[in-house]
Amino acid sequence: MATCLGALAFATGARAQDSNIRFESGLLPKKPKPGLPDVKPQPQAWPRLDPGAVLCQSETDLDRLTARRHGEDVTGPVDCQVVRDPTAITILQRKGPGKTEVRMTNAQTGGSGWTDVWLPDKAPVGAPVGARSAAR
Numbered sequence: 436m437a438t439c440l441g442a443l444a445f446a447t448g449a450r451a452q453d454s455n456i457r458f459e460s461g462l463l464p465k466k467p468k469p470g471l472p473d474v475k476p477q478p479q480a481w482p483r484l485d486p487g488a489v490l491c492q493s494e495t496d497l498d499r500l501t502a503r504r505h506g507e508d509v510t511g512p513v514d515c516q517v518v519r520d521p522t523a524i525t526i527l528q529r530k531g532p533g534k535t536e537v538r539m540t541n542a543q544t545g546g547s548g549w550t551d552v553w554l555p556d557k558a559p560v561g562a563p564v565g566a567r568s569a570a571r
Contacts, residue, residue, distance in 0.1 A: 479521070479558075480521070480523030480540065482555075482558075484522045484524055484552060485518070485552075486518055486521065487517065488550055488552045489516070489517055489518070489550060489552070491513070491516075491549045492514040494530070494549050496513055496515055497515070497551060500551075501533075501551065522541070523539070523541065524539055525538045527547060532553055533551045533553070534551065535551075535553075536549050537549070537554075
């Protein structure tokens with residue numbers, strides 16, 4: 436039996452001296468990749484109004500804007516603005532696919548208003564999402 440243990444010890448010792456053997460257990464920390472680190476995109480607010488969307492002060496203003504876009508004569512002013520930057524909102528109510536009452540999440544941007552933009556309940560697939568503020 437002592438001969439077997441001696442032979443086993445000799446065999447493992449011989450393998451440890453072999454230059455082709457590596458002891459990588461997977462527990463060692465991995466070296467960082469060379470170059471700059473990956474930068475993750477900033478999460479986007481959802482729901483939001485994107486640049487180019489129209490925000491009207493009242494539902495009546497939105498109706499007047501729609502009539503004007505269809506070439507109808509409109510009496511009275513149309514109090515609407517074009518959104519210039521992505522703006523986080525909260526959905527207050529929907530009246531069909533073309534009328535949505537929204538409130539700005541940021542108090543500095545304004546209060547509430549109406550838009551004709553279709554705002555789905557969920558963010559588009561694959562878009563990073565940071566804030567979900569839809570109130571239904």
